[in-house]
Amino acid sequence: MALQQGWPTEDLQFQVNNDIRGLVNSVNDGSTSAFMWEWFTTKPFADAGSCRFIGQVPTPWPxxxxxxxxxxxxxxxxxAFLNGLxxxxxTFASPEHGAGPSVAFIQQTFGxxxxxxxxxxxAxxxxxxCAEIPAHVITDTLAVLQKAGVVTAPQGEIDLGQYVDVSIAKLT
Known part of the structure; x- marks a missing residue:
């Protein structure tokens, strides 16, 4: 978000709160100013008044x-795992499951x-x-992590094979 907004990133500090409940509690006790989490996971807390939705920041990766x-x-x-997955x-994403069994599964599992x-x-x-990875996902993610100072930019052209075992996954 700092990169997307053009804010300085040199001195960012983060507090680890472990999970969504820890984040909500830390905002409410004042030890955290705000947090970022996936919308539909956060929505029940916002609906209950435990936290407030103030905006969204799409990630540059899946x-x-x-x-x-x-x-x-x-x-x-x-x-074998990726093939089975x-x-x-x-099946989960199919229209017939999306209209019934997948909805019921999510309702029962997450309430x-x-x-x-x-x-x-x-959405x-x-x-x-699941074994296909768009090459831009790797390059875009590395670019963001480099700008944030999390990883160092490699010398020369990026070797995607350093990040993806192409005998297992397919770069597309």
Whole structure:
């Protein structure tokens, strides 16, 4: 957000509050000024008056990405996982599931009202193949993290193979 707003980023300080309840509590006790969290997860707290929604800041990267340590998981296991996950994601995101079973699952799991679940499902997009990563996701994320001082820019051209095992994932 600081980068998007043109604010200085050299002296940013963050307080770790662990989870959404910790964030809401810290704002209410004054130890945190504000927090950023996904809208539909925060909405029940805003609806209950525990916090107030003041705006939104779209991230320059997807909300979810799967990461695995290269020496702790066999490539074949990761491929099998991503293949299976892709099937589940396609089913979950399908129109017939989005109109019934997926809504019911989210309602039962998270306790969200049906209208909020339906609005959330209309606002999100899912990949057809969880093993595909658009190359711009890596380059855009690295650019933001470099500007924020979290990572150092590599010398020369970015080698995307340094960040993605192309024997497992497909850069698109």
């Amino acid at each position: 909300s979810w990405l799967i990461a695995a340590h290269p020496t702790r998981a066999a490539p074949s296991d990761i491929c 892709s099937g589940y994601v396609r 969200y009202p049906e209208d909020d679940v339906k609005a959330w499902l209309q 999100v997009a899912y990949p057809d193949d």
